[in-house]
Amino acid sequence: MYMKNELPQFSKIRTEQIEPQIRQILAQNQRQVTELLQQPTFTWDNLMRPLEDQDDVLSKAWSPISHLHSVMESEGLRQVYRNCLPLITEYYTELAQNEKLYAAVKSIADSPAYADFDAAQKKVIEDEIRDFRLAGIHLPADKKARFAELEQQLTEWTTKFSENLLDATQGWYLHITNRAQLAGLPEQTIKLAEENAAQHKKTGWVLTLEYPCYSSAMKFLHDRELRRVMYEAYVTRASDQGPRAGKWDNTPVMKNILRARHEMAQLVGFKNFAEYSLATKMAKHPDKVLKFLHDLLKKSRPVAEKEIAELKQFALETGGLREMQTWDMMYYSEKLRQSKFNFSQEKLRAYFPAQKVIDGMFALVKKIFGLTLKEEKNIDTWHPQVQFFVLYDEQGEFRGGLYTDLYARPHKRDGAWMDEYQSRRRLKDGKIQYPIAYLTCNFMRPLDNKPALLTHEDVETLFHEFGHCLHHLVTKVDYAPVSGINGVPWDAVEFPSQFMENWCWEKETLAMISSHYQTGETLPENLYQQLIATRQFQAALQMLRQLEFAIFDFRIHLEFHPDHSAQIENILQEVRQQTNLMDVPTFNRFQHSFAHIFAGSYCAGYYSYKWAEVLSCDAFEKFKEHGTFDPTSGRSFLQNILEAGGVKDPLVAFVAFRGREPQVDALLRQSGLM
Numbered sequence: 001m002y003m004k005n006e007l008p009q010f011s012k013i014r015t016e017q018i019e020p021q022i023r024q025i026l027a028q029n030q031r032q033v034t035e036l037l038q039q040p041t042f043t044w045d046n047l048m049r050p051l052e053d054q055d056d057v058l059s060k061a062w063s064p065i066s067h068l069h070s071v072m073e074s075e076g077l078r079q080v081y082r083n084c085l086p087l088i089t090e091y092y093t094e095l096a097q098n099e100k101l102y103a104a105v106k107s108i109a110d111s112p113a114y115a116d117f118d119a120a121q122k123k124v125i126e127d128e129i130r131d132f133r134l135a136g137i138h139l140p141a142d143k144k145a146r147f148a149e150l151e152q153q154l155t156e157w158t159t160k161f162s163e164n165l166l167d168a169t170q171g172w173y174l175h176i177t178n179r180a181q182l183a184g185l186p187e188q189t190i191k192l193a194e195e196n197a198a199q200h201k202k203t204g205w206v207l208t209l210e211y212p213c214y215s216s217a218m219k220f221l222h223d224r225e226l227r228r229v230m231y232e233a234y235v236t237r238a239s240d241q242g243p244r245a246g247k248w249d250n251t252p253v254m255k256n257i258l259r260a261r262h263e264m265a266q267l268v269g270f271k272n273f274a275e276y277s278l279a280t281k282m283a284k285h286p287d288k289v290l291k292f293l294h295d296l297l298k299k300s301r302p303v304a305e306k307e308i309a310e311l312k313q314f315a316l317e318t319g320g321l322r323e324m325q326t327w328d329m330m331y332y333s334e335k336l337r338q339s340k341f342n343f344s345q346e347k348l349r350a351y352f353p354a355q356k357v358i359d360g361m362f363a364l365v366k367k368i369f370g371l372t373l374k375e376e377k378n379i380d381t382w383h384p385q386v387q388f389f390v391l392y393d394e395q396g397e398f399r400g401g402l403y404t405d406l407y408a409r410p411h412k413r414d415g416a417w418m419d420e421y422q423s424r425r426r427l428k429d430g431k432i433q434y435p436i437a438y439l440t441c442n443f444m445r446p447l448d449n450k451p452a453l454l455t456h457e458d459v460e461t462l463f464h465e466f467g468h469c470l471h472h473l474v475t476k477v478d479y480a481p482v483s484g485i486n487g488v489p490w491d492a493v494e495f496p497s498q499f500m501e502n503w504c505w506e507k508e509t510l511a512m513i514s515s516h517y518q519t520g521e522t523l524p525e526n527l528y529q530q531l532i533a534t535r536q537f538q539a540a541l542q543m544l545r546q547l548e549f550a551i552f553d554f555r556i557h558l559e560f561h562p563d564h565s566a567q568i569e570n571i572l573q574e575v576r577q578q579t580n581l582m583d584v585p586t587f588n589r590f591q592h593s594f595a596h597i598f599a600g601s602y603c604a605g606y607y608s609y610k611w612a613e614v615l616s617c618d619a620f621e622k623f624k625e626h627g628t629f630d631p632t633s634g635r636s637f638l639q640n641i642l643e644a645g646g647v648k649d650p651l652v653a654f655v656a657f658r659g660r661e662p663q664v665d666a667l668l669r670q671s672g673l674m
């Protein structure tokens, strides 16, 4: 069963109608809660179900707006978003602090009927009760009000953080009039720069800070001074440093965010925000997180030291560089990779036209999970490059829908992510509402009448986000709060996504996802061998970088003290002494663009990537043991992990799949650390 008429009509969204519509839904929902609470007794059907229904109405109205705000920003939309977000935050805080509602939910948990609830229903109730506590349900009125006020401030500042970052990214570019200066850049990037110039109504070339352009410049531009200029502009975005110093400065915003989180955590009885954050995660205790990260650090650092020594030596020998700087690292790393393995990501692009990769990826999930995806045309979307796919299972049952939006463009937020339009749930009449997800990337767009060509890194990113989408789409849970990615502890969320990445390193998969855009040839054996040989190239350095982000994030939330000044900078300095093998320039303000933790949900949770990678590497080894496409392991992963939503404890789910608890060794092996 397929629900074309249920899809959001993006072309019909009128900016001026958004706020009135959201206000109306909020008012209606509030009225309904009041009415519901007048009932004498409470049951699943007379309270939990209507609450889920009304939440569904709101999230389906808001999701397209917040999605457009991320991928098609305009001044009008930014204003409307700014107007609506406080209303929505207030609405949710009121619900979470509503004592009558809490008592009503609690009465269901204490009723005899509870024993007969299924596991999903019990988990919904359990999570609700936990979240009431985390929103300060037990606090006196003045403290409740303070908590709500902080929640509002946090909403405002995290939004401001993103706005500053987007403005700073778009607010700088480099106009080049002499083609010789672009020496080293791949043809595709030159073409991109040419089109950028046309968009800016200039002749020549324009280099921007959008990631495909920036990263290509840093890897390939021979002109060292240009690299320095671009590096400085990039790492000082939204800060007090660099070419636009102070214009979109996130310095006060970051401090305000940390202060608000800290005070909120303390209000509801935690020592700090890190502990508050762990209340809903697998890793329960801060010591456990820090020990995990530092163990990895101890194992990676000696290997990384060798990697950096090799790189410096190479830069000296080939570039006469006595002192390597941070803006030389990507450039010489790329050169070293080419010289050691005769390999370049750019060379691979020709073999990975985006559509072929998508088709191959779908063929893969057909093999391992029995899932089928088909494109639907003539869907109302927000951009001509957006595609829409429908998902069916092995029995031919419809399971969900997926939008993909793959290419970088102005007014689109940086990075790659998935988000949801709606979640699976069973409606009152017994019918299923099927889940729908958005998959967003920022790859280099199709240029020069060629198809879009991806690097292998892009392919990995696509598999990663597709893993998140599958997790949301194949769920069999019938209650929205714990179906798909909902209710999954944050440090387990990256498990299915990182798990999927593994396949794009398998020879059999590469044969399915590659096809030279001119000759149709799949990735040749020699290129495959080179690709595999580079898999562990600078793996320890990359590990160190991720550990730097993770330890920094965790420590600023764990150690935050409102009276300490420059704490963010100081902690970052301390962490870098452990994780950094190069002197970072004093102007570097990487933290000012660390949107994952200042504007996203990875706060005191960035460690989740490594945490979940232990699960994903170990889970994948089961396929190495039983065969890459082993259908039995595939179906077991589908049932135990992907379909389970947020109902089962992730550790229990893992054991059900693997037959034992996770071991860190698989991750160490994959990173060449043992």
Ligand SMILES: [Zn+2]
Residues within 6 Å of the ligand: 464, 468, 494, 497
């Ligand atoms: Zn992810």
